[in-house]
Amino acid sequence: MKRKATKRKPIPLVPPAIRSRKKARQIVTTFHKLEKEADEVSSSTAPDKQARLERLERELDEMGGRQAYQSASLLSVSFHNTSKWVTKQLAGKMGLRPANGEPPLRVLEVGAINTRLLDVPWLDVRAIDLKSQHPRIEERDFFSLEPAGEYDVVSSSMVINCVPTAKGRHEMLVGYRSHLRNGGHLFLVLPLLCLTKSTRTTRESFLETLSRIGFMVVAKKETPKVAFFCLRNTRLEARDVQVGGSSLATKEGGTRGAGAAKGTSRKRNRGANDFAVSP
DSSP, X not given: OXXXXXXXXXXXXXXXXXXXXXXXXHHHHHHHHHHHHHHHHHTOOOTTHHHHHHHHHHHHHHTTHHHHHHHHHHHHHHTSOHHHHHHXXXXXIXXXXXXXXXXXXXXXXXXXXXXXXXXXXXXXXXXXXXXXXXXXXXXXXXXXXXXXXXXXXXXXXXXXXXXXXXXXXXXXXXXXXXXXXXXXXXXXXXXXXXXXXXXXXXXHHHHHHHHHHTEEEEEEEEOSSEEEEEEEEOSSOSOOOOBTTBOOOOTTSSOXXXXXXXXXXXXXXXXXXXXXXXX
């Protein structure tokens, strides 16, 4: 009896859509780990530099490359609708939605992976991303932009945690402020684990860093996975601010209050990270 030939499934030209949040988190973590290592290798003078870079590129390809990373990011963002929170804050509690006939609010969206803010009629949005996946999103490195204090709003969702160094994250926050007009607002979204599981940062020290740079917290909220901040660019210069009666800073520099130090000197626990922001 002749066996019926089985059809082989075609090999997909692009990675399949990611549906698991756990897998999405793994892909995002692996991607940033490989990117960070590649940056370090690129700036080194090691004799095996080229071989190491080729190995990292192969590992990146094996996980699905940048397209898999973008797909994982899209899934993650679908569970925390930053654009909805931004427009709700602006139009609702803050009362900043322009009236009919008034010019739209000028917005810089950093790390844009969808067009939700671009589709809001009372916002004039410039959306940028390092690897744009949409023709309306400009492919641009934020650090290459010349700040002019021209925007009413800067929106940054799951971007600062992707910057590999504490100094780079600090420069990004300072850059956000430089792009805002006085009184403008930064909507900042990052993984909650950056503030609760870091060996170098706490909620208190992060808030102090924001205050030193020149931001005042207008609104904030937390979900089990994500921290949301709405911050106003104040006219005050960067300054020392006492938080809760204690001087707080990241572990790598300055002093800490007793509350900020809790857990930082203990054995590294599961899920711990080294997220920090410092000049």
